[in-house]
Structure formats: C-alpha cells, structure tokens
Amino acid sequence: MSDGLTKPAIRVESLKDLSNAMDELGFNNPRSVLVILGGAGKMSETDLSRLRSLFVNVLAPVVEKLGASVVDGGTDFGVMQMIGQARAQIQGTFDLIGITPVGKVALPNQPTPEEVTALEPNHSHFVLIPGSDWGDESPWLANVATVIAKGKPSVAILVNGGEISKKDVSESHKANRTVLAVDGSGRLADTLSAALHGENIDEGAKELVASGLVQILDFKESFDSLTQLVKSYLIRE
16 A cells, blocks of 8 residues: 555545545535646756745645645655645645546555556545546546535646646636646646747647636746735635
C-alpha cells in the first residue's frame, strides 16, 4: 500500500456515483475549490524555485485562509508534490484531494500494476477512479471540484503542462470554470498565454482560449498581487 492510501480514500466507478461518494468522504458542506493542473516539465531550476515559492507563499496560504479545498492528480510529482509540500510547510489543514486512476496505484489485496505511481503523502484524501492511463482522470478532476464546491466559486490553475493538460483545460471549460494559465511556466501554459496575446499559435490553443475562460497569471509578479488575483476568483458569489 502506498503511504498516501493510509489517508481517507474512496473508489468510485461512475461519475453518477460521485456526489454520494464525496458525501461519504465528508464533503457535505459547500466550499470554494482550487483545481491544480499541469506539471513542471522542462523548467529551469530558477523557475522551479520560483514556482515552489508560489505554492508556499500564495496558493497554500490563500486556500487555508479561505477554508477552501484543493483538487489535483494526487501523485508525488511536479505541481502535485509542490502543493502537498506547501500544505505541510505552512502546517495547513485545508482538504487536499488527489484524483488518481486505480490502475496507477498499488492497492491492498489487488494485483500490483506494472508501473506503480507513488501518491503524495501530504494529501488529505484520495479518490480512485476507473482507468489505467494518465488522462483518464481529466473529467473527474473537473467534476470532483464541481461536486465539492456545490455552487461556491472555483478556479483552476494551469502550470506548464502537455497534451493531457489540454484535456484537463477542456474539461474545466465544460464545467464553466476559469483556468489561470501561469505565464512563464512553459509549454501549454505559455502557449495559451501567447494565444491570449494574439500571437500565431496552433489551432488547439486558439480553441481553448476562444471560450473566454482562460486568463493569465504571471508568476513573476509580486506575491501580494498574485494572492489578490487568486483570492478574487475564490470569493466570487
């Protein structure tokens, strides 16, 4: 069993069962939700250091102060690791829910997958969903956030990201959720930022920003400015 699965976890087989499952995990009361998408691939050490500071000095404190929850992919890697470590560093108590395909983790009394992925140990809850490939969790990330929020404000933050993140952003749009693309973090986030500036980029990026639900977060701005930006999306009524 992964260390992460000593935390409250539930296995859900269908999206139609999701609401009842989240109630079973204790998510009965509405609260604002931050969804974290993307990764940290091909980033310089300088940018990685700045990104870690963003999680420790902005994202985790904002969520903690507002009593909001965070939803992400739950593994001990990239931005999911960063938010987990940030939660631990600020001694946060906010709910941090990881959504992971069941075919990617080791479970008690179940055959071990060929490639076992470690779960991030500072997450508070895990939702195990059907599938054995990364990307299977994309619609679940969006829907878990909606179920937890129960009408309260929610926003997604995209850091870096590749092909799977395009699906994540698309699913956020289906949920009518704004995605803040972290400009300067590379790859998809920078491509979407360029599209918003009218630069000539690929058609897929143009389609994603055409929704009007992609906005820019420049993580080189002051932490105070970024705190106010993120907060503004989580307190909207």
